[in-house]
Amino acid sequence: MASNRIDRISEEVMKALAEAIRSVKDPRVKNGLVSVTHCEVTGDLRYAKVFISVLGTPEQAKEVMKGLKSASGWLRREVGHMVQLRYAPELVFHLDSSMTHGAHISQVIHDLERTGKMGGEDEE
Secondary structure, three states: OHHHHHHHHHHHHHHHHHHHHHOOOOHHHHOOEEEEEEEEEOOOOOEEEEEEEEEOOHHHHHHHHHHHHHOHHHHHHHHHHHOOOOOOOEEEEEEOOHHHHHHHHHHHHHHHHHHOOOOOOOOO
16 A cells, blocks of 8 residues: 555656756756656655666766756755655666667667578578
């Protein structure tokens, strides 16, 4: 029962944070296309582990993470206003590289299909 509540709160925090990130004025955050991919709120609702995906170079991703870390207090306050909780969770940002990893795997598969060296094909 409590797990469902935590999951719903995590979703609400993720939506509120995605909206708040769009209004951050820090040029480091505006530099790349930033999206919130996942959010995990702890059971006591004090901390939120936020996974961020950045479309751009690895250097841009590092700068975006620095900008988000410096704006975390303001973002926490904004999330607290948008999501009605007793305490606004402390935001801990992590870079989510699953999109980059998935794109790399897709590219490798595409290259293998193009060259015709896919395993499992019987050649007679």
